[in-house]
Amino acid sequence: MKKQLITMLLVAPLSVLAQPRKEITLSDNWSFSHDKKKWQTVSVPHDWAIAGPFDKKWDLQKVAIEQNGETEATEKSGRSGALPWIGVGHYRRTINIPRKWMHAELLFDGAMAEPTVYLNGEKVGYWAYGYNSFKIDITPYMKAGENLLEVDLQNLEESSRWYPGAGIYRPVKLILTGNSIIDPWKTFIRTTDISRGKAQLDITVGGNDIDEQNSFDIELTDAQGRVVAQQKGVGLTYRGEKNLRLTVQDPKLWTPETPYLYQARIRLYQQGDLVDEVSQKFGIRTVLCSREGGFQLNGVTRKLKGVCLHHDLGPLGAAINKSALIRQIKMMKAMGCDAIRTSHNMPSQMQMDICDSLGMMVMAESFDMWKYPKCKNGYARFFDEWAEKDLTNLIVVNRNHPCIVMWSIGNEIPEQGSAEGRLISIRLQGLCNNLDPTRPVTQGMDHAEKSLDGGFAQVMNVPGFNYRVHKYQQNIERLPQGFLLGSETASTVSSRGVYKFPVEVTDNSLYASWSPNYIPGAIDKADGQCSSYDVEYCSWSNLPDDDWVWQDDKSWVIGEFVWTGYDYLGEPTPYDEYWPSRSSYFGICDLAGLPKDRYYLYRSHWNTQQHTIHLLPHWSFDKERRGKVTPVYCYTDYPTAELFVNGKSQGKISKNPNSRLDRYRLRWNDVKYQPGELKVVVYDAQGNKAGEKTICTAGKPAALQLDTWTQHDAPKLKADGDDMAFVTVSLTDAKGILIPDAGDQLKFEVSGAGSFEAVCNGDATSLEPFKQPTMKLFNGQLVVIVRAAKTPGIATLKVTDKKRNISKILQISVE
Ligand code: GAL
DSSP states (O other), rough: HHHHHHHHHSSSHHHHHSEEEEEOOOOOOOOEEESSSSSEESSSOOOOTTTTOOOGGGGOOOEEOOGGGSSEEEEEEEOOSSSSSSSSEEEEEEEEOOTTTOOEEEEEEEOOOOOEEEEEEEEEOOOOOOOOOEEOGGGGOOEEEEEEEEEEEEEEETOOSSSOOOOOOOOOOEEOSSEEEEOOOGGGEEEEEETTEEEEEEEEEEEEOTTEEEEEEEEEEOOOOEEEEEEEEEETTTSEEEEEEEESSSSSOOOSOOOOEEEHHHHHHHEEEEEEEEEEEOOOEEEEEETTTTTEEEEEEEEEEEEEEEEOOOOGGGOOHHHHHHHHHHHHHTTTOOEEEETTTTHHHHHHHHHHHHHHHEEEESSSSSSSSTTTSGGTTTTTHHHHHHHHHHHHHHOOOTTEEEEEEEEEEEGSHHHHHHHHHHHHHHHHHHHTTTTTEEEEEOHHHHHHTTTGGSSSSEEEESSSSGGGHHHHTTTTTOOOOEEHHHHHHHOOOOOOSSSSOOOSSSTOOOOOOTTTTTGOOOOOOOOOSBBBOTOOOHHHHHHHHHHOOOEEEEEEEEOBBBBBSSOOTTTTTTTTTTSSSSSSTTSOOOOOOOHHHHHHOOOOSSOOOEESOSSOOOEEEEEEEETTTEEEEESEEEEEEEEEEEEEOOTTTTTTTTTEEEEEOBBBBBBSSSEEEETTTTTTTTEEEEEEEEOOOOOOEEEEETSSSEEEEEESSSEEEEEHHHHHHHHOOOOOOOOHHHHHHESEEEEEEEEEOOOTTOOOTTSSEEEEEEEEEEEEEEESSSSSSSEEEEEEEETTEEEEEEEEEOO
16 A cells, blocks of 8 residues: 555656645634733634623713714613723734745734734734735745744724624634745636526636746536536736636536535646646526516525624624534524625625535625714724725625625715715725626615615615615615615514513613603613513614515515624613623524524524424413413414413414514414413414424423534534534423523533533623633523534533532533
8 A cells, every 4th residue: 555655656747746835724822912921822713802701891981872863972881792802912923934835825814903913023914904804925024934923903992883802803824835826816706607507607817926827727526526617728818817718517506505516626837837726616606686586596586584693603702613603504594594694894704615505695794884983983994095905805805605695885884875975885886896796786774865865875786775664665666776675674672581571562672761761760670681572673673574574575675684693792772771781682593592582483484494383482480470461472384373271272363464463473462371381283274283382381490401502413523622512501390391580500510522612691681701611591591612622532511500409411522
């Protein structure tokens, strides 16, 4: 065997043997410091602020939130997460560059914020925006062997409307090559036509330090590695680029349901020698928005069933992690969601790779403001100098991802009424269209009239409107495009497992500052929670049901992006003035990633492949509720159902298309609570019994139940130091029924081939730090995150409830 290998090596031509490029992810051995005196060893991605502690002082502000319609400044806390992200941070580590490499680049996928990069003491680069990818050519500054890399960051106060995270929170790569290289940012593979059983691909290849002396081979392979198209010895122009066209027969098209990926391998030659080689995944698919067809993927009209996502990963902060991102996307897909909007900034590469391979469409956004500041030190400081550079990087970095179906140049830009705003839209959209003629460009507008009066909305490829569905009709009448997008919808608020009585549909939670019945001081009585009956929203927003009427009834509404798929750190509306609220209530899932009731409402409407039968509230109230009116809702795709309390029928009801809350939900509003059994029987459109669901009153707390999620769909992890298990801990009675109000303090110990990473209970008012191995249950549940070690073995998690003297052990195989 060994002999065979040696023979092979000897006969192989030199050009094949040479390793033309090397990419190294710089994850370990970074030192981090706030003051350059005390250093700590960290791994990147890293978020220096997520460990806390939570404190009102970190982001206490006296502001009027104009976007919420406020005119007077009042004290706000928790607006950006009440975590210590403001200030400076320094990172450094050595990088080794062997002499044989002629050229080196550093690729940052995002660093919060204003990263200044030094190599061997010399400044080599800077990027203003913390959300963008950028690269730095360090060739002129590098030396063979050890080089000192340093990154300085600064986060100014009042620079964000939410928790931005802090630090090098996305991967950094070192790319070592020869002098002549293919540049993936100049290489673009796009589907220009799919017809008569074949796909036409227009491909641009570009690079650095290459010209007509160079040539390349390009090979397209399918998921099995079979070559589906190729061209050899393609010459470059004197500018070092080339446009070519390849045809793929019987292409397998990329859709969210069939996320089929191909790969392009490009080999660059100089006088016959291989000098560089890159591989690029891509999908074959087309996107079109038109008056006739609305939003079309591969020529098929579909409505975007989307959610907006902030970039933070709850208890992991902004520090990106593959397993956490997969968990987010899979959970949304299971709900029937097929698109995300990366509100309000550039996505990470890791997230886009995941959306490509799992099948999730993406609206990739860029800015939350242009010139006019939404917060004192926000992006407005940079807009004039940086906007075009930022948009350019967003597009050239991401345009090969099939998942991205549109670009967004902004969210609720204050300039939307002005003539200048219209010109900026034209300029930014033009830049996007030039760099990528295959995807339409949108932005989310919140002032319908102003944006239509000034011609701002009319110039967009896709006019996107945030909320205010009652204006959709008047908007469409003024739009030459003939369609519109619900670029941001709902903003319904709820807390997992919290049910407030009486159930009241309201757009002003009693204790919110803008509420007409707000009494100064009354806020002290608030508990910082919103009801999970899914009937509370904001003065500018609405309920899921209100959006669906438009989505379902009007062909010219091309889809929606719900605010938001998950709760996020910061923006604790409607409790902006209530301490200790520090994270949002908008999520369909809570900050720990656990589904709220609303998850099943969306699932019942969006997931057309699986049936949903979900009952709320829980049926384990205390004595005081007995005999009191406790409405019961069923979220189901079935049209009719009968409800029983301890066997007694509460009536058989059907959905009613003419009623705001009964078109998509089945509601029994007069049920009186009695402990025991709550059962629903559902019927299909033909009146046949189709299923049932029963929930029971819990007995005494007796056990801890641990449910493990990993990306491998089994209780095992990869021994790569990065993989994570998300363990949902529930306190139950002896029969496994959740104790829905339990708030027990739990303790976590992880030993063996893993470590405790973080814990979160989804309570927006909890001040317990995520990175300490103890936390209270919130309404009976929380999620513990275990990180895999780099060496295989068994990771053991022990969860202890001291008060009840119970504990539970979970073993995870790390392989
Ligand atoms: C929108 C805004 C979002 C978020 C949301 C809350 O107006 O675009 O970023 O603030 O309101 O409802």
